[in-house]
Amino acid sequence: MTQPGPAILVTGGSSGLGAAVVDAAVKAGGRPFVIDRQPPVEGVPWAECDLADTRAAEEATRRAVAQLGGLNAVVTAAGMDVPGRLTDVPAETWERIVAVDLLATAAVIRAALPALADAHGNIVTIASTLGLKAVSDATAYCAAKFGVVGFTRALAAELAGDIGVTLVVPGGMRTKFFDDRDERYKPGPDAILNDPANVAAAVMFAVSQPRGCAVRELVVCAETETSYP
Template sequence: MNVLITGGASGLGLATAEAVEKEGWRALVVDVREPDQRFDHITADLADRGQAERAVRELAERAGGLDAVVTAAGIDACGRLEDVPADDWERVIQVNLLGTAAVVRAALPYLKRSRGKVVTCALLIPGGMRTSFFDGRPDQYEPGPEAGLNDPADVAQTVVFALRQPADCEVRELVVRPSTETSWP
């Protein structure tokens, strides 16, 4: 199975790429940063629709098609609306929303042929994880020591679970969080 993973250079994306490979599947990584060289990859900025679309098409063609897409790329800009620069906020929307849509749209022709699956971090709600996602935030926006963040490798197993489901079974929503995390219901 060929699985395209956005954000595969770090965090949940990297953990998912590693979990995919442990299953004997092929991880195809798209990230703004250079990922581990063991993965077939393309460096692309998902805020740029053209780059996102080209990356998907090139990886799909190299691999002979796609069986799944996992959109794990994501950024944020913490703070009150009046304190977050408009360019920073717009980049969050470009990467997280429009970049995700561009990747899925570009993958659809391949996924239709394979009856493939899409797992997005909009439907998989991963909760807080021990990744660099929180680095560089002001203290009030960092998880506290009591947060009990998840290991991204554990969360990646929920992605594998969703990908293993039969073609006629859809997992519409998964919330994964540590039992002690205070920021999720």
């Protein structure tokens, strides 16, 4: 009898990097489940949720675990940014960025931990090169992604031997992430961005490691990425 593929929960799995992770998981025989505000590709189960509402994010995670019958991995790919100087970005927007990018990461993982412990599963958090290098006009995004780096490193120490924890640090990718920005905050015409499928492949590499082997951190970016090192 064929065993079902690994169950993988992906936040933000309807677009961008999250959608690339879903695609890679399906191709690898996995069973992705998406938490997002928009539906993923047809045939992928999902829960509609505004991840800025962290209690709702926790409940959506618990529903996903119940529907999947367990959980082997969590990938927190949801993210947002609205660049601008601190005094120009509305407080509600600034705080929403931190909520979606950092607080929801912790909320989803917190709710998933019992199922992941049962499976000796894996967690992959998605930070950014701007979680390692701070730049102007990105105080919310840098605060959130620096927070993801610190959170993940502490979580890896906390869960060592029980659940695998990997921090993935992507550079700029060819997604719709930049589409709604002011022109001054969009990548220039000569910018070389990475294919999100390359980062998704790194995510799948991390979650496929055998028990006892941990991939702690991966930086994945175009060779000419200016925000790293």
